[in-house]
Amino acid sequence: MAELWGCLEGLRLCKSLGVTHLALEMDSLTVVQLIQKNAERDDEEEAKLLLDIHKLLNSFTSFTVEHIHREGNAAADYMAALGYHLSVGRTIFERPPDGVRHILMDDALGVSFRRRRKRHTHP
Numbered sequence: 001m002a003e004l005w006g007c008l009e010g011l012r013l014c015k016s017l018g019v020t021h022l023a024l025e026m027d028s029l030t031v032v033q034l035i036q037k038n039a040e041r042d043d044e045e046e047a048k049l050l051l052d053i054h055k056l057l058n059s060f061t062s063f064t065v066e067h068i069h070r071e072g073n074a075a076a077d078y079m080a081a082l083g084y085h086l087s088v089g090r091t092i093f094e095r096p097p098d099g100v101r102h103i104l105m106d107d108a109l110g111v112s113f114r115r116r117r118k119r120h121t122h123p
Helices: 002-016 029-037 044-058 070-084 098-109
Strands: 021-026 062-067
Touching: 002 021, 002 029, 002 044, 021 029, 021 070, 029 044, 029 062, 070 098
Parallel strands: 021 062
Antiparallel strands: none
16 A cells, blocks of 8 residues: 555656656556556555556556666655655655665666565575
8 A cells, every 4th residue: 555655656756747758667566557557446445546546657648667676766765765754745856865876876877776586595
């Protein structure tokens, strides 16, 4: 539910900023699949959120919804961690915080990172 709320609020912000062409990238495969499938949901709150998300997405001139791995979503992860320590409510930065600038620069330059695999050791 938190991912759906975050998606909806992000879409509202993009709309208010005049974005017309949108690339929505999320590291939650479950949420991406829910949005892409547009299937009916039993949970009323979830169904309403998904309906609101679809209405907003369709209001953009063009949009894509894609799953990306966490490594490709480092800027969003950084901002989410930063938001955890801020007061309740919406905070809008005029400039990217110092800690995320290098992440955004790497992204703009197309720097890739190797995906780490979890290793399971057996005794």
